Amino acid sequence: MKKSVKLIMFAAIFAVGIGEAVSAKTDEVTLIFAAYTVPKEVYQREIIPAFQKYWKEKTGQAVKFDESYEASGAQSRAIAAGLEADIAALSLEKDINRLKDGGLITHDWKDNNYKGFVTNSLTVIAYRPGNPKDIKGWEDLARQNVDVIYPSPKTSGGAMWAINAIYGAGLKMSEIKTGKKDYASARQLLKSIQKRVKVMDKSGRLAVTTFENGIGDVLVTYEDEALLRQKQGKEFPFLTPESTILIENPIALIDKNVDKHQTRKVAEAFVEFAHSKEAQRLFAQYGLRPVNEEVAREFAAKYPAPKYLFNINYLGGWNQVENEIYGKNGVWTKIIEESER
Amino acid sequence: MNGRASPSNRATNSDLVLRSLSFGYIGLLIVLPIIAMVVRSLEGGLAALWADMTLPPAIYSLKLTISTALIMVAINVVTGTATAWVLVRYSFPGKNLMNALIDLPFAMPTIVTGIMLVAVYGPRSMIGGFFQRYGYEIMFNKPGIILALMFVTFPFVVRAVQPVLIEMDKDMEEAARTLGASSVTIFLRVVIPSLLPSILTGAALSFSRALGEFGSIIMVAGNIPFKTQVASVYIYGEIESYNPQGALGLSVVLLLFSFVTLMVINVLQYWSRRHEKN
Numbered sequence: 001m002k003k004s005v006k007l008i009m010f011a012a013i014f015a016v017g018i019g020e021a022v023s024a025k026t027d028e029v030t031l032i033f034a035a036y037t038v039p040k041e042v043y044q045r046e047i048i049p050a051f052q053k054y055w056k057e058k059t060g061q062a063v064k065f066d067e068s069y070e071a072s073g074a075q076s077r078a079i080a081a082g083l084e085a086d087i088a089a090l091s092l093e094k095d096i097n098r099l100k101d102g103g104l105i106t107h108d109w110k111d112n113n114y115k116g117f118v119t120n121s122l123t124v125i126a127y128r129p130g131n132p133k134d135i136k137g138w139e140d141l142a143r144q145n146v147d148v149i150y151p152s153p154k155t156s157g158g159a160m161w162a163i164n165a166i167y168g169a170g171l172k173m174s175e176i177k178t179g180k181k182d183y184a185s186a187r188q189l190l191k192s193i194q195k196r197v198k199v200m201d202k203s204g205r206l207a208v209t210t211f212e213n214g215i216g217d218v219l220v221t222y223e224d225e226a227l228l229r230q231k232q233g234k235e236f237p238f239l240t241p242e243s244t245i246l247i248e249n250p251i252a253l254i255d256k257n258v259d260k261h262q263t264r265k266v267a268e269a270f271v272e273f274a275h276s277k278e279a280q281r282l283f284a285q286y287g288l289r290p291v292n293e294e295v296a297r298e299f300a301a302k303y304p305a306p307k308y309l310f311n312i313n314y315l316g317g318w319n320q321v322e323n324e325i326y327g328k329n330g331v332w333t334k335i336i337e338e339s340e341r
Numbered sequence: 342m343n344g345r346a347s348p349s350n351r352a353t354n355s356d357l358v359l360r361s362l363s364f365g366y367i368g369l370l371i372v373l374p375i376i377a378m379v380v381r382s383l384e385g386g387l388a389a390l391w392a393d394m395t396l397p398p399a400i401y402s403l404k405l406t407i408s409t410a411l412i413m414v415a416i417n418v419v420t421g422t423a424t425a426w427v428l429v430r431y432s433f434p435g436k437n438l439m440n441a442l443i444d445l446p447f448a449m450p451t452i453v454t455g456i457m458l459v460a461v462y463g464p465r466s467m468i469g470g471f472f473q474r475y476g477y478e479i480m481f482n483k484p485g486i487i488l489a490l491m492f493v494t495f496p497f498v499v500r501a502v503q504p505v506l507i508e509m510d511k512d513m514e515e516a517a518r519t520l521g522a523s524s525v526t527i528f529l530r531v532v533i534p535s536l537l538p539s540i541l542t543g544a545a546l547s548f549s550r551a552l553g554e555f556g557s558i559i560m561v562a563g564n565i566p567f568k569t570q571v572a573s574v575y576i577y578g579e580i581e582s583y584n585p586q587g588a589l590g591l592s593v594v595l596l597l598f599s600f601v602t603l604m605v606i607n608v609l610q611y612w613s614r615r616h617e618k619n
Contacts, residue, residue, distance in 0.1 A: 073581055154578035199481050199563040214465035340397055340567045
């Protein structure tokens, strides 16, 4: 008799507990957010808190964020291998495409006003204070007395942007001079710069650390990375080459995971929020170029367009770049093999 | 390990359970992953595996790994034996501290080792800056790799030689001395031969450990293919760029090297046991 009373009491307490847990769940939702390393500061300090405030006011629901920041390729692989991210903000389109090919993203993520991108940037050249080696453009990186740092394209998205920028700038300059793309001279430019590379770190962030440790005369990096260092009060001079690549960073919600977590609505709202004027201004303050045209106009003075800017399509798009530059017989792969002799 | 308990032939049930448990555990923990890797590497066929193993950057990285490991072993054999000698044969203040410090490289995360080495020998440091002025690079070049390996594997030779030295009979040395042998002769003809098996064991262990070193090397080498990229960093790069097949090829080679080294160690231990008996 006594035993059964205890049992009922226990069951009652348990039921109340469950009820509480369920009601708590509707008041709070968790988003798993996976991004590449460079925009960590702006997401962590600005975008995410601003969205939490916005969503709470709009719906009364609190959003908790589980954040992960890793090199773009590593992040993409982690998600493909089972990291249940609801949203991925990565450095390169091809890292999102990999998730689409793997069946994790089922919607057409490029079908919006911004073609799936959330921020832009440029590949730039950082140099030592006072510019002791008199660096003015890509050609100077090929000089015998200049040591160059950029990470390994095997592991780093930033390195791919660097190499794409150099190779594409070579093509662009030859096109301007002679009227047609000269692949041989672009290859020669990339080869002579690759020869000057001193250290190839595994990520863009690590390459900055190496450069700050005193190694190398120049660092090929993201414009937003350099601007962020300046924002932090560090002396970090850089130049934008006359011809360089427009870096376009994608963001996408991951269908399979949002459906599993039942977070589609809030995830969609976050992606939309990241494109809002408020968020775009925050990005712009942290060194990333806004994709929203109105905000871009506001910041036009901070972000002048280089004379001969091109984007990935100038090189034929990511699929072609992956094959023709980094594939088994790609330009960069062959240049590395030739360095054996 | 010397006084072997005589194993009884009649195993009780609990013995059998224990035995199969430990076999099963080792099988799951160690053998299964190895088998899985070998199977995976053979998925594309032997020819493809061979092609992956013999890619020029893979071969270069393997050569660099082995050559830097061998230089490290040569240095560690001398410094490790000397350190063990000092620790066993002399008594001095701070000896216990020194003895404890030797194991520090084992306890330390290797990436921390890399950071420390860059701090000491990097171009911004006093030592690194001094060498750079005269045109020598330590960090981000081969000397950096060797330094990192020396640091990470230092305890092996010391800890292999030390116990043998402690147990070594001084009678033979004294006998040699009474027969008129010089200290050098005694060291070379009496001490070294009896230490040799343990020195070689330590050397083999450090070599094997050096083949797979990653954490410190990725910090101190430049990681440039055909210049400063070692095997483990090459494997990491292939994995990261979605070429697991290419990574498996070189992984199998490293595994084979470890197996051979392990066999050498076992032969050495057998040899040293026989040496002790005589």
